[in-house]
Amino acid sequence: MSFDRLIAKIIETKNPTVVGLDPKLDYVPEYIKNKYFEEDGFTLKAAAKAIFKFNQKIIDEICDIVPAIKPQAAYYEMYGHYGIKTLEKTIRYAKLKGMFVITDGKRNDIGATMEAYTAAHLGSVKISDTECEPFGADALTVNGYLGSDGIDPLLEVCKEKDRGIFVLVKTSNKSSGELQDKLIDGIPVYAVMGDMCEKWGSEQIGEYGYSSVGAVVGATYPEQLSELRKRLPHTMFLVPGYGAQGGGAQGIAGAFDENGLGAIVNSSRAVMCAYKNEENCPEQDFAKAARREAVRMREDITSYINLK
Numbered sequence: 001m002s003f004d005r006l007i008a009k010i011i012e013t014k015n016p017t018v019v020g021l022d023p024k025l026d027y028v029p030e031y032i033k034n035k036y037f038e039e040d041g042f043t044l045k046a047a048a049k050a051i052f053k054f055n056q057k058i059i060d061e062i063c064d065i066v067p068a069i070k071p072q073a074a075y076y077e078m079y080g081h082y083g084i085k086t087l088e089k090t091i092r093y094a095k096l097k098g099m100f101v102i103t104d105g106k107r108n109d110i111g112a113t114m115e116a117y118t119a120a121h122l123g124s125v126k127i128s129d130t131e132c133e134p135f136g137a138d139a140l141t142v143n144g145y146l147g148s149d150g151i152d153p154l155l156e157v158c159k160e161k162d163r164g165i166f167v168l169v170k171t172s173n174k175s176s177g178e179l180q181d182k183l184i185d186g187i188p189v190y191a192v193m194g195d196m197c198e199k200w201g202s203e204q205i206g207e208y209g210y211s212s213v214g215a216v217v218g219a220t221y222p223e224q225l226s227e228l229r230k231r232l233p234h235t236m237f238l239v240p241g242y243g244a245q246g247g248g249a250q251g252i253a254g255a256f257d258e259n260g261l262g263a264i265v266n267s268s269r270a271v272m273c274a275y276k277n278e279e280n281c282p283e284q285d286f287a288k289a290a291r292r293e294a295v296r297m298r299e300d301i302t303s304y305i306n307l308k
Contacts, residue, residue: 001206002138002164003214003236006100007261009067014307015298016260018068018102018238019290020268021055021090022075027272028054029283048082054286055090058272059097061287062294068100070238070266091137101137102238106168108143108150115153122154122163139164141216141238144193151200151213158212159204164236165213167200169193170228172218172241194228197235208261210236219252219265226254229262237263243270243297253304260307267297 010016025033025047033050040046059069069090076087091101107117121140124131144151144167154165170180170190180190194215201211211234217225219241229237237255242248242265255263275281275289 001204001210002158002162002212003210004206004208005138005162006068006164006236006264007206007208007210009098009100010261010264011307013065013067014302015066015294016256016264016301016305016307017066017294017297018070018100018264018266019058019062019066019271019294020070020072020104020240020266021058021272022072022104022268023051023054023272024075025051027269029275029286031283044079045082048076048079048086051076051079051083052086052089054272055086056093057287058290059090059094059099061291062271063094063097063099065291065298066099066294068102068264069094070102070104070268072104072268088135091135095136095138100139102139102141102166103135103137104141106141106143108146110146110149111153114150118153118157122165123157123161137163139166139214141166141168143168144196148196148200151196155200155204155213163212166216166236166238167193167197167213169197169215170217170221170224172220174220176218176221190224191228191231194232194235198232201234205234210234210262214238216240217255219248219255222248222251222254225252229255229257233257239263239265241266242301243267249300249304252301256305256307258306260302260305265297265301267293270297 028050036046036049076083120134124133142165182189197213197215201213204212214236217237219239271290271293274293275286
């Protein structure tokens, strides 16, 4: 199972975190941007090249201590086809370095359209007699609010290609409760969606007890994290909202099971921009600063859980 591979990497690195590579051009050090601006001018092509170099250097520094990266597709799509190429290259480079890759795309549709999304991000496309893998991520974030019609095509590919999905359940944003906290027969919508994740993944349970269907549950709602961990024993959690959005390590502890497993916590800007927050850190050392922040985050979170 896909999440068996992720959990094995978490155990190997003793680190239940994922680094979100959501790079704005402003995050990239000037010396990298200037190199590509000189080559290609102030163009989308130059921006995409600079972002890939930025990603590459961070991956080189963290690949031995962080199990996974999570590129957010929107930050690449904004640079057109050059950015899409950078997303593909980032995924392939991280996997080459042994990292698990979660594409944060929040895709959802039904029928043939969802099959196309699935093939693009998790599966393959047949060109004559050749199977081609467009992006090749290990997992994808998805929106389950169209129901099973939008999830079933993903489940087939998860089984065939050893992939995973993270379904939006209780998101970290402030207004999430406007819908997700509403009651259906006395049960919050987020809990109903969580129960559906358990059902969708029931036929794909791995050796660690977690299925190929995970859930996105925000660090900013620690009570719901703990509630859902008990309610969803076979559902792996992707936990955004740590750090910049206000989620703390102590509150996150409820996302984990008795073995310190069952969740992976995301941090994006704090890692990518660590060099800007460190006193007297030269921009040429941005990747080493990212590593230092990744280590700090690991130590912070594991101080509250019993990762065996």
